[in-house]
Amino acid sequence: MSDVLSDAEIGARHGLSAAAYDGARELRVEELACTRGAALIFDNLSFTVKAGEALLVGGANGSGKSSLLRQLAGLLPVAAGRIEMAFGAPDQTVHYLGHADGLKNALTVGETLAFEAALVGCALPAQISATLGLGARDWQFVGDLSAGQRRRLTLARLIIDPRPLWLLDEPMTALDTQARALVDALAQAHLAQGGMIVAASHEGLAFAQSEIRLGQAMEAGA
Amino acid sequence: MSMKMSLFAAICRQHMQLAWRGGQTVLAVSFLFIAVTLLPFGLGPELKLLRALAPGLLWVVLAIALLATLDRLFQADFEDGALDRLMLLPLPFEAAVLAKLLGHFLALVVPLLVSVPLAGLLLNIEGARVPLVLAAMACGAPALVLSGGIGAALAVSVRRGGLLTVLIAMPFYVPVLIFGAATARVALEGGVGIWPYLGVLAALSGAALLLAPWAIAAALRSALR
Structure with missing residues (x-):
């Protein structure tokens, strides 16, 4: 298990530059509504996330946190309202x-990481397993990993493919203290480079500056 | 451009890897051999009868071997979230779907076709006729995979949807089987005038190639909602 890296070290290991996130960076959500079947999950939701900002989405189970993230990713239809991404389409x-x-x-772990790199068309960053603190060999099958190790492995795509908006659903689930610090460091490095994060979580997240709660107070803005 | 190509290749390769690791390739080829071994026992020792039925039998066995693999085409990706991932790639979703279908074809249909000469031996198909029979199957098999994919995509959100997949795909299989078996029969009779038959099979595959990726992508998109 590698020791926790500082934000700068993580950023350096990414090989990310601020240029990766060029363009007007602002996520604006206006009077968004979400329905699942006949049920209205939430409506009249408005918030803005600017470059370098992270938004925590809280709320009870079933209040629509995951649905909101899927809407932002373009995976769920928008029932009403608008999602404006000045920085490009979700698939990029x-x-x-x-x-x-x-x-x-x-x-295997190695094949999974190679696949992630092939999707971006770049070489695999050196020592990515160490950066992630995977604690697993390249030849180990993903099916044999623990829940926390799987979670760490999914973080690889954040490092391999620099994209300006991260949508994280319960990012701290199944993670130990070190891994939580790793997620936090990755997020801080991302934000420092002008990235944006919208994270759904029951618990507080150190990197999030603002919070909205779904469910009881829908009018709350960021 | 090359970036999109490498994406396409990566998706295709991963699908092949998973089909192989999951034992689907071995299973499909084993099924083919089990079927052609058992069929002569069921039909009796009459060599003439066997030869007359052989083309139709081979096509039916190929179709069933493929149908049995369809429920793994998109179901696992749907359940484990990999489809979400494919939708968030800088590659049209239709192209990602086509990459998976190509992977499926390479990992399953090609090994089946390679086994056909040996399987034909068990059904009393003369060695000299095998290339034409194979040509017919190679022309028709893409249509089976592509149209089967439509069934798999429509049933993707149904747990244990294997039977539903087969029911949806079956009508698409009928024309391919009719022309496929007819082509194989002509091939066994010496192959005179086989080109129109091959043409029809290739046209069916071509039409499926033009329509299926869009139909499948649309079905998967609506399943993800």
């Missing part, structure tokens, strides 16, 4: 880490 600019991690149990 958004990372969505949801409950389902998309990892394949039959592949």
Whole structure:
């Protein structure tokens, strides 16, 4: 297990430059509504996330946190209202880490990381396993990893493919203290470079400056 | 451009890897051999009868071997979130779907086609006729994979949707089987005038190639909502 890295070290290991996030960076959501089937999950939701800002989305189970993230990723239809991304379409600019991690149990850790790199068309960053503190060999099958190790492995795509908006659904689930610090460091480095984060979580997140709660107080803005 | 190509290749390669690791390739080829071994026992020792039925039997076995693999085409990706991932790539979703279908074809249909000469031996198909029979299957098989993909995509959100997949895909399989078996019959009779038959099969595959990726992508998108 590697020791926790500082934000700057993580940023350096990314090989990210601020130029990766060029363009007007602002996520603006206006009077957004979400329906699932006939049920209205939330409506009249407005907030803005600017470059370098992270927004924590709180709320009870079923209040629509995950649905909101999926809407922002363009995976769920927008029932009413608008989502404006001045920085480009979600398929180029958004990372969505949801409950389902998309990892394949039959592949090895090395193959999974190589696949992530191939999707971006770049070489795999050196020592990425160490950066992630995976504690697993390249030849180990993903199916044999612990929940926390799987979670760490999904973080690899944040490092390999620099995208300006991260949508994180319960990013701290199943993570130990060190891994939480890693997520926090990754997020801080991302924000320092002008990235944006919208994270859904029950608990507070150190990197989030503002918070909205879904459910009881829908009019609350960021 | 090359970036999109490498994306396409990566998705295709991963699908092949998973089909192989999941034992689907071995299973499909084993099924083909089990079927052609058992069929002669069921039909009796009449060599003439066997030869007359062989083309139709081979096509039906190929179709069933493929149908059995369809429910793994998109279901696992749907359940584990990999489809979300494919939708958030700088590659049209239709192209990502096509990459998976190509991977499926390479990992399953190609090994099946490679096994056909040996399987044909068990059904009393003369060696000299095998290339034409194979040509017919190679022309028709893409249509089976592509149209089967439509069934798999429409049933993707149904747990244990294997049977539903097969029911949806079956009508698409009928024309391919009719022309496929007819082509194989002509091939066994010496292959005179086989080109129109091959043409029809290739046209079916071509039409499926033009329509299926869009239909599948639309079905998967609506399933993800």
